[in-house]
Amino acid sequence: MQCIVLGAGVSGLTTAVCLLRAGWRVRVVAERHSPHTTSDVPAAFFFPYGTARDPATLGWVRASHRVFARLARDDATGVRARPATAVGDPSDVGWWLPPTDRRPAPGGARAAIAFTSFVIDMRRYMPWLRRTVAALGGRFETRQVARLADLDAPVVVCCAGLGARTLAGDPSVRPVRGQILRVTDPGLSEVVVDESDPTAPTYVVPRGDDCIVGGTFEPGRTDLSPDPEARAAVLARARRLVPRLCGAHFLEDRVGLRPGRPAVRVAVTREPATGRTIAFDYGHGGAGVTLSWGCALALRRQLARGRPTATGQMRVPP
Ligand SMILES: Cc1cc2nc3c(=O)[nH]c(=O)nc-3n(C[C@H](O)[C@H](O)[C@H](O)COP(=O)(O)OP(=O)(O)OC[C@H]3O[C@@H](n4cnc5c(N)ncnc54)[C@H](O)[C@@H]3O)c2cc1C
Structure with a gap:
């Protein structure tokens, strides 16, 4: 344990x-800690963006949704339930919702559904996660690791994001650059997303003190400097989607590299030479926050059983 x-x-x-809640003794080892990880970049909001639509992914999404609904009742977590609209055919954009929860969004010229999303303010959520790990007795170490x-x-559980490419010897892990903007919040009350x-x-994610507007999806590009042309294009698209954004002022760009992979890897293996258990939870692309609880709970179940896991598929455009 x-x-x-x-x-x-x-x-x-x-x-x-x-794992700590199940009684394990846990050390978290990382080269970078919050606020210097990819996970500190997003808004983030709950939406299974770009994921596969298989039973494993559906299970992870729904399990995460249940946990975030609980966390949203505790202000200290930085998680808030928010009304949301997703543009598109209800059975397509709402594939992960029970059919009874796929409500048509009122008004608008295009088909859209209304649902409850969560805005997960990573400025508060990452510190809350770290405090929870520490309060449960987990320890932190800072170092770069060359080999598992x-x-x-x-x-050993490898949750190394893009670092899994080297650590797990997995060339299918590749960066997908994302640029989003922080603008002033002109008093918006709902999340709006169009991933057609x-x-x-x-997408437009109001947080009260600011509003996140996204974004770009650029497989293979690795520079982290903000691109002014991309900023203008993102803002123009967002203003067409939510015209009230025309009154918002630009605050800053945020750029990060999503850990893309054709399939999310949630798996448990055993090293034949040493008998050690090596588990994996990486390759979440643009939905790592959304999938986080579902994948972690599935991994914990699998570690308790000591059997290999099923893997879900992650759609990454060529
Ligand atoms: C612009 C943008 C917007 C996004 N929006 C959303 C959103 O709205 N909703 C959503 O669900 N998701 C969103 N995402 C995706 C989400 O941010 C990622 O899927 C998620 O953060 C991945 O988390 P992770 O813990 O797997 O990886 P990371 O956050 O990258 O963490 C990897 C960890 O492994 C450590 N590590 C790696 N290699 C080594 C090594 N060799 N030695 C030691 N330590 C190592 C790192 O230091 C780090 O601590 C967005 C991403 C971006 C870039």
Whole structure:
């Protein structure tokens, strides 16, 4: 019941909380901690953007939704339930919702559904996750790890995001650059998302003190400097989607590299030479916050059973 979780982004911290609550002794080892991880970049909001639509993914999405609904009742978490609209055919954009929850959105020229999303303010949520890990007895270490074999524990869980490309020897992990903007909140009350163009998703996420507007989806691009042309294009799309944004002022760009992979990897393996258990939870692309609790809980169940897991598919445009 001793393990090392490698990675201190949302996947690693959530996995650590799940294991600690089940009585494990956990060390979280990472080169970068909050606020310096990819998980500190997004708004974020709950939506299974770009995920596969298989039973495993559906299970992760719904399990996460249940946990975020509980967390939204505690102000300290930084999670808030928010009304949301997703533009598109209800059975398409609402594929993950029970059919009875796919309500047509009022007004508007295009088909859309109304649903309840969660705005997960990562400025508050990541510190809350870290506090929870510490309160449950978890320990943190800061170091770069060259090989999983260098970690001294009977169970190692690799939640390394893009770092899994090297650590897990997995060339299918690749960066998908995302640029989003922070603007003033002109008093909006709902999240609006239009992902009909997967290479140019448009979303507006009001947070009260500011509003996040997204975004870009650029597989293979790795520079982190803001692109002014992309900023103008994102803002123009967002203003068409939510005209009230015309009164908002630009505050800053935020750029990050999503850990893309053709399929999210949630798996438990055993090293034949040493008998050690090596588990994996990485490759969440643009939905790592949304999937975090579902994947971590599935991994915990699988570690308790000691059997290999099913994997879900993640759609990454070519
Ligand atoms: C612009 C943008 C907007 C997004 N919006 C949303 C959204 O609205 N909703 C949503 O659900 N998702 C969103 N995402 C996706 C989400 O941010 C990611 O899927 C998620 O943060 C991935 O988390 P992670 O913990 O797996 O990886 P990371 O946050 O990258 O953490 C990886 C950890 O592993 C450590 N590590 C890696 N390699 C090593 C090594 N060799 N040695 C030691 N430590 C190592 C790192 O230091 C870090 O601590 C967005 C992403 C971006 C970029």
